[in-house]
Structures are given as structure tokens and as C-alpha cells.
Amino acid sequence: MFNSLFGWFERLAEPFPKMPAERPPKGLFAFIWHHTKPVWPLVLLGGILAAAISVAQIVIFSFMGDVVDWLAGRPPENFFQDEFWTLAGMGALIMIVMPILGILHDLLLFQTLAGNYPMIIRWQGHKYLLRQSVSFFSDEFAGRVATKLMQGALGTREVVMKTVDVFAYVAVYFVGAVALMATFDPVLMAPFLVWIGLYFSAMAFFLPRLRKTSEVQANARSEMTGRVVDSYTNIATIKLFAHAGREERYARDAMERFLHSVFPQMRLVTLLNTTLGFLNASLLFSVAALGLWSWSLGTATVGALAVGLGLVMRLEGMSHWVMWELAGLFENLGMAEDAAQMLAKPQEVKDKPNAKPLSVTAGAIHFDDVSFHYGKGEGVIGHLDLDIKPGEKIGLVGRSGAGKSTLVNLLLRFHDVEDGSIRIDGTDIAKVDQESLRAHIGVVTQDTALLHRSVQDNIQYSRPDAAMAEIERAARQAKAIDFINDLSDPTGRTGFEAHVGERGVKLSGGQRQRIAIARVMLKDAPILVLDEATSALDSEVEAAIQDSLDQLMEGKTVIAIAHRLSTISQMDRLVVMDHGAIVEQGAHDELIANNGLYARLWARQSGGFLTLDDATSENAHGVAAQ
Numbered sequence: 001m002f003n004s005l006f007g008w009f010e011r012l013a014e015p016f017p018k019m020p021a022e023r024p025p026k027g028l029f030a031f032i033w034h035h036t037k038p039v040w041p042l043v044l045l046g047g048i049l050a051a052a053i054s055v056a057q058i059v060i061f062s063f064m065g066d067v068v069d070w071l072a073g074r075p076p077e078n079f080f081q082d083e084f085w086t087l088a089g090m091g092a093l094i095m096i097v098m099p100i101l102g103i104l105h106d107l108l109l110f111q112t113l114a115g116n117y118p119m120i121i122r123w124q125g126h127k128y129l130l131r132q133s134v135s136f137f138s139d140e141f142a143g144r145v146a147t148k149l150m151q152g153a154l155g156t157r158e159v160v161m162k163t164v165d166v167f168a169y170v171a172v173y174f175v176g177a178v179a180l181m182a183t184f185d186p187v188l189m190a191p192f193l194v195w196i197g198l199y200f201s202a203m204a205f206f207l208p209r210l211r212k213t214s215e216v217q218a219n220a221r222s223e224m225t226g227r228v229v230d231s232y233t234n235i236a237t238i239k240l241f242a243h244a245g246r247e248e249r250y251a252r253d254a255m256e257r258f259l260h261s262v263f264p265q266m267r268l269v270t271l272l273n274t275t276l277g278f279l280n281a282s283l284l285f286s287v288a289a290l291g292l293w294s295w296s297l298g299t300a301t302v303g304a305l306a307v308g309l310g311l312v313m314r315l316e317g318m319s320h321w322v323m324w325e326l327a328g329l330f331e332n333l334g335m336a337e338d339a340a341q342m343l344a345k346p347q348e349v350k351d352k353p354n355a356k357p358l359s360v361t362a363g364a365i366h367f368d369d370v371s372f373h374y375g376k377g378e379g380v381i382g383h384l385d386l387d388i389k390p391g392e393k394i395g396l397v398g399r400s401g402a403g404k405s406t407l408v409n410l411l412l413r414f415h416d417v418e419d420g421s422i423r424i425d426g427t428d429i430a431k432v433d434q435e436s437l438r439a440h441i442g443v444v445t446q447d448t449a450l451l452h453r454s455v456q457d458n459i460q461y462s463r464p465d466a467a468m469a470e471i472e473r474a475a476r477q478a479k480a481i482d483f484i485n486d487l488s489d490p491t492g493r494t495g496f497e498a499h500v501g502e503r504g505v506k507l508s509g510g511q512r513q514r515i516a517i518a519r520v521m522l523k524d525a526p527i528l529v530l531d532e533a534t535s536a537l538d539s540e541v542e543a544a545i546q547d548s549l550d551q552l553m554e555g556k557t558v559i560a561i562a563h564r565l566s567t568i569s570q571m572d573r574l575v576v577m578d579h580g581a582i583v584e585q586g587a588h589d590e591l592i593a594n595n596g597l598y599a600r601l602w603a604r605q606s607g608g609f610l611t612l613d614d615a616t617s618e619n620a621h622g623v624a625a626q
């Protein structure tokens with residue numbers, strides 16, 4: 001019975017509403033309203049219930065006063081007959097109405113809203129962030145984005161629920177308390193009015209100061225945590241350079257700064273508590289003194305005094321609670337604002353309205369006068385033209401920083417070109433649906449990060465409907481099957497079921513790369529991008545994989561990037577880039593005969609890599625001498 005009641009309330013709000021993942025408004029209150037829209041009637045109902053509970057409590061106080069007056073002045077004979085309906089009404093209020101109001105209020109708050117409401121914000125925010133551009137995530141720490149989203153969701157919930165719920169309750173209670181005193185004894189109302197005035201003045205003085213110290217402290221805390229986490233993340237480097245002592249000092253420095261932000265805050269807390277204590281003591285003293293004095297003059301009843309003193313005790317407890325709720329509200333406002341600013345950033349790469357899915361018939365790619373500068377106005381790629389025929393295999397060659405990966409990222413629409421266009425089989429990729437574009441391109445990159453899931457999930461990621469036999473075949477072709485069969489993780493899962501650790505850290509670089517190759521083999525897309533696809537493999541494995549790669553490339557348009565020129569020298573055409581422009585192109589032999597940049601790079605590779613030193617020395621000397 002309880003379970004079905006709880007379940008009913010838990011299902012009252014939809015945590016995953018079917019709204020499009022649109023950009024939320026930037027202003028704090030517009031942001032809060034945007035996310036509250038799906039649940040506002042429930043939030044309002046919670047506030048109304050809180051106000052009703054408050055009214056009921058004031059009525060009970062008033063009844064208490066009547067009881068005391070009865071005890072002081074009424075003969076017991078006929079008492080129950082005379083007051084039967086009043087007593088029955090109060091009994092029903094205490095035993096039936098108040099518990100029902102309380103339970104409804106709690107069910108709505110804890111079962112319906114506490115979990116579902118922030119989940120709506122997380123879900124909407126996450127959907128929007130997943131569609132954020134790659135450059136958004138290169139500018140932000142992933143952990144910070146996630147923390148802001150999670151905290152912002154809770155912050156927004158607290159701001160709205162506290163405002164509506166707590167303050168509906170408190171406002172009704174304060175007004176009710178003053179009105180109640182007025183009905184018993186207008187003289188006794190005066191200390192309450194003065195107290196409320198002083199109480200709000202104290203809040204106006206302390207809360208902004210507390211908010212400021214909280215802000216300083218939040219910054220100091222993230223700095224302290226950041227330094228500690230940085231040390232743990234780079235533990236190998238710290239050990240290599242035997243810098244444990246220096247790291248201790250580095251962290252202690254931030255810890256001390258944090259501590260210095262705690263002291264002023266705690267001073268304010270002590271002052272605030274002292275002020276509240278003094279205000280409450282004064283209220284108690286003045287109500288008692290005034291009450292006794294009025295009673296001695298015969299103007300106040302015993303009941304009025306009892307109600308007055310009862311209210312003082314109740315307000316004393318509430319005053320601390322409200323102050324802390326308000327202080328919390330300010331902190332939560334800060335968190336919600338932080339999240340609003342991050343979530344409201346526009347998506348850089350956006351599909352046009354009604355963007356059509358891309359259809360690839362042959363696989364021709366045209367870069368037409370493409371310029372892209374990472375928004376810096378110049379550099380990286382300028383006025384680049386490149387035509388790749390259907391099924392052609394080109395090797396992109398160039399020194400580190402020449403713009404090769406950027407060019408490939410533009411083809412994948414990780415960024416939109418700033419000028420010019422890129423067309424696939426005649427269709428401008430800026431006008432098609434991004435997901436359909438990427439569905440037609442298989443990519444293996446140099447820093448293959450795997451998802452923290454099983455090996456099977458990681459391979460199947462490229463084609464979720466693939467059968468196990470196909471996954472195994474792809475793993476075999478990528479020469480990954482042997483090590484996969486030997487895998488096991490700490491929870492006892494083995495083989496394809498084994499999990500690979502965050503970003504695949506539990507595998508070697510070469511193993512990660514082979515899983516990435518298997519994934520692309522399974523995907524079997526008509527266009528293939530290999531960005532240092534075999535850089536982490538030893539020559540033996542690379543040679544073993546080459547056959548499979550050749551098979552994979554058959555009939556596909558391929559763009560391959562490799563610093564180890566021998567791995568791409570057999571491509572149909574080599575395109576040599578320098579400073580974001582194409583400086584040479586042709587087959588390996590032609591370029592060697594040309595004696596240009598490629599020939600120099602080739603000659604410099606003493607059987608191996610084009611190193612950063614090569615690049616910098618070339619830059620330093622202009623054209624390298626042979």
C-alpha cells in the first residue's frame with residue numbers, strides 16, 4: 001500500500017520530458033523558469049500546502065491561548081457540553097487535517113520533486129551539451145562541465161523549492177503570529193513587530209557579506225582541489241622527478257589560502273548567531289515583561305501571555321532555520337547562475353533547420369577555397385583547394401602543426417569552415433545533418449580513447465546492430481582477437497566482456513589502436529580517415545595489419561595522415577601541406593624527383609619519424625639545406 005502510494009507520487013513528474021534539446025536562456029531567472037516550466041503546478045501546490053500547514057499551526061497556537069484562559073477562568077461543570085464542537089474541531093485539526101497536509105506536502109516534495117525536478121535539468125542540459133562542438137570541450141575541463149551541470153541542477157531545485165516552500169511557510173507564519181497576538185492583546189504585538197523589523201535588518205546586513213565570503217571560499221576550494229587532483233593525476237611525473245616535497249608545498253599553499261577564506265566566514269557566522277541570540281532573548285524578555293505588566297493591570301489574559309511566550313519559543317527556533325535557509329539560497333543561486341552561463345553558450349556547429357541526411361554515392365571530396373583559423377582571424381588553414389576522386393587514396397604529409405588534423409576535423413564538421421566549402425559528391429557538408437555525415441566516415445586517430453565500457457561495446461559502438469560473429473571477425477582482421485581473449489578485469493569479466501578502464505587506460509596504446517581499427521572495420525563506411533592510425537603499433541603488428549587495412553581501403557576514398565612516411569608512400573597521391581596550404585602533390589616517386597619539401601622530409605627520416613626537431617630546425621633555417 002505504501003509502495004503504491006510512493007510510486008504514484010514518484011510518477012507524478014516526468015524526469016525525461018520529450019522536449020527538444022534547445023539552448024536555455026542566459027539570464028538567471030529566465031534559465032530557472034525554463035527548467036521549472038514542466039513542474040511548476042506541482043511546485044506551486046507544494047507552496048500552497050506549506051502555507052496551509054503554517055495557518056493550521058497558528059490556529060493551534062490560538063487554541064492554546066483559549067485553553068489557558070478556560071483553565072484560568074471557567075468552571076469545569078458543563079465545560080465539555082458547551083465546547084464540544086470547538087474541541088472536536090481542534091481534535092480533527094490536530095489528528096486528521098494536519099497529518100494529512102503534512103504527508104501530502106512531504107510526498108510532493110520528497111517523492112515527486114526532489115529527484116525528478118533536478119533530473120529534468122540534468123537530462124535537458126546533457127542532451128544540449130552532447131551536441132556542443134568539439135571546441136567547446138577543448139576550452140573546458142570535462143570534469144568541470146559535468147560538475148557544473150550536476151550542481152546547477154541541484155542549485156536550481158533548491159532556489160525554487162526553498163523560495164516557494166520555505167518562504168510561503170515562513171511569510172504566512174510571521175504574518176499569522178503578529179495577527180494572532182493582535183487578537184489576544186495589541187500591546188503584546190509591538191515586540192513582535194519590532195523583532196521582525198530587526199530580524200530582517202540583520203539579514204540584510206549579514207547575508208550579502210556571507211555570500212561574498214562563500215564565493216571567495218568556493219574559488220579557493222576549487223583551486224585547492226584542482227592542485228591536489230593535478231598531483232594525483234600526474235603521479236608518475238612527480239615520482240620521476242622526485243618532487244613529492246615540492247608538491248606538498250604547492251598543495252599547502254592552496255590549503256592555507258582556503259583556510260584564510262574560512263576564518264572570515266566563520267567570524268561572520270559567530271556574529272550572526274550572537275545577534276540572533278540577542279534578538280531572541282530581547283523578544284522573550286519584552287514579551288514576558290510586557291505580558292506580566294499587562295496582566296497585573298488586568299488588560300492581558302493568562303491565555304494571551306501563554307500564546308505570546310509560546311510564539312517566542314517557536315520563533316526562536318525558526319529564526320535560525322530561516323537565516324540558514326536564506327544563506328543557502330544565496331549559495332544555490334550562485335551555482336544555478338554558474339550552470340546557466342555554461343549551458344546557455346550557443347552551439348558552434350549547428351545543423352541548418354531541416355538539414356537533410358547526406359547520401360554518399362561515389363565518395364568524391366572537394367575542398368573549395370577553404371579557410372579556417374580557429375576564430376583567430378588568420379593562420380592554420382588559408383584558401384585551400386583539394387579534389388579527391390571517388391575511391392582515391394591520398395596521404396596527407398606535413399610537419400607538425402601544418403594543419404593536417406585540422407583539415408580532417410573540418411571534413412568531419414568538428415568545426416565549420418570559416419570561408420569556402422567542403423563538398424562530398426557535390427553536397428555541401430555544412431547543409432547536411434552532422435550525424436549522417438559522420439556515419440559515412442570511418443576514423444582512426446592517433447590518440448584513440450576508448451569508452452569506459454566492455455571491449456565488445458567499444459567495437460560495436462560503430463554499428464550497434466552488428467552480430468557477435470561480425471564483431472569477432474573485425475577483431476580478427478585488426479589482429480586484436482588474441483589479446484582480447486586474454487583480457488580480464490577486476491570484477492572477473494573476461495574477453496569481449498572485459499571493461500577497458502577510463503579512456504582505455506588498462507590497455508596498451510597499440511591494443512587501443514587495434515580496437516579502434518576493429519571498430520572502423522565493422523563500420524565499413526565509404527570514406528576512411530586514418531590519422532596516425534598505426535602510430536602506436538610495432539612494425540611487426542603493423543605489417544600484420546597492413547593486409548586487413550588494404551582490404552578495408554578497397555573501393556573507399558581514403559585520407560591517411562602519417563609522420564612515418566613509409567607507411568603512406570604507397571598511396572595514390574601524396575598531398576604535402578605546410579602552414580595550412582598545399583605546397584606539393586603527386587606520387588611518391590614524382591615528389592622525390594621534384595626535390596621539394598617532401599623529398600627533404602623523406603631524406604631526413606632516417607628510417608623512421610619526422611620529428612619535432614626536424615620541423616623546428618626547418619622553420620629556423622627557412623629552406624633546409626640538403
Ligand SMILES: Nc1ncnc2c1ncn2[C@@H]1O[C@H](COP(=O)(O)OP(=O)(O)OP(=O)(O)O)[C@@H](O)[C@H]1O
Nearest residue numbers: 135138374380398399400401402403404405406407
Ligand atoms: N583547438 C585549437 N584551438 C586553436 N588552435 C588550434 C587548435 N587545435 C590546433 N590548433 C593549431 O592549429 C595548427 C594546426 O594544428 P593541427 O593539429 O591541424 O596540425 P597537424 O599538422 O595535424 O600537426 P601534428 O602532425 O602535430 O598532429 C597548430 O598551430 C595548432 O596549434
